[in-house]
Amino acid sequence: MNVSDAIRLKRAVRKFQETPLPEDVIRAILNAGRRSQSSKNEQGWQFIVIRDKTTLKALSECGEWAKHLAGAAMGVAILTAEPTAKFQTMFDAGQAAAYMQLAAWELGVGSVPASIYDAELARQILGFPPEWHLRIALSFGYPLEEAKLTSAPKQGGRRSLEEVVHWEKW
Numbered sequence: 003m004n005v006s007d008a009i010r011l012k013r014a015v016r017k018f019q020e021t022p023l024p025e026d027v028i029r030a031i032l033n034a035g036r037r038s039q040s041s042k043n044e045q046g047w048q049f050i051v052i053r054d055k056t057t058l059k060a061l062s063e064c065g066e067w068a069k070h071l072a073g074a075a076m077g078v079a080i081l082t083a084e085p086t087a088k089f090q091t092m093f094d095a096g097q098a099a100a101y102m103q104l105a106a107w108e109l110g111v112g113s114v115p116a117s118i119y120d121a122e123l124a125r126q127i128l129g130f131p132p133e134w135h136l137r138i139a140l141s142f143g144y145p146l147e148e149a150k151l152t153s154a155p156k157q158g159g160r161r162s163l164e165e166v167v168h169w170e171k172w
Contacts, residue, residue: 008104013150015112016070018143022053023075027109031142032078034105035098041090047098050128052077057127061139064124068116068139075143077116078102079124081134095138102140112145 003011023031032049040046052058053076061079062071071077080098082091103113116139118124124136145151 003108005104008107010155012104012107013112013153014114015143015145015150016073016114016141017146018070018073018075018112018141019146021075021144023111023142023144027106027111028076030109031076031102031106031111035078035080035102038094038098038101040094040097044090044094046083046091047095048081048130048134049098050079050081050130052079052128060127061118061124062116064118064120064127065116066119068118070114070141071116071139073143074141077139077141079118079128079130079136079139081130081136083133084135092137099138099140102142106142110144110151111142112150113140113142115140 028051032051035047035049036045052061052071055072058074058077059072061077062068080095082095084091099115103115106113118136118139121136124139125132128136130136
């Protein structure tokens with residue numbers, strides 16, 4: 003699958019099969035995040051891989067829209083330095099998330115991001131040090147509905163280029 007197809011065809015997957023992800027698939031996904039662009043090559047992130055179902059369930063309670071983590075084969079918490087200190091920190095975390103999701107899609111693995119609103123509860127669950135912060139976690143797994151991997155994009159699913167692009171000025 004080429005990059006353009008992955009971008010055009012990727013779907014958010016929130017319901018997963020019970021099948022665990024093989025180690026080589028996990029490493030390919032994580033390496034995509036590790037290799038993502040980073041402002042000044044600071045690589046200001048750390049990843050916590052979560053496969054334990056009890057931990058995934060607990061983390062799913064840390065955000066109103068994070069419930070899908072409970073059913074994932076794997077979660078990845080993307081930790082950053084204080085996100086309000088530097089804009090590029092959160093931008094870089096987003097880049098890592100996007101790279102991981104596109105790599106997963108190419109491997110037949112679905113994913114979706116979760117916003118973590120109860121950061122201190124997440125810290126208690128995952129045990130990361132106080133200088134690190136968690137705002138984004140990703141769910142990964144084989145889609146429960148396998149047709150999601152090959153379904154065509156919805157008609158009208160995205161606004162047209164003309165609706166969102168301004169040339170030179172607004």
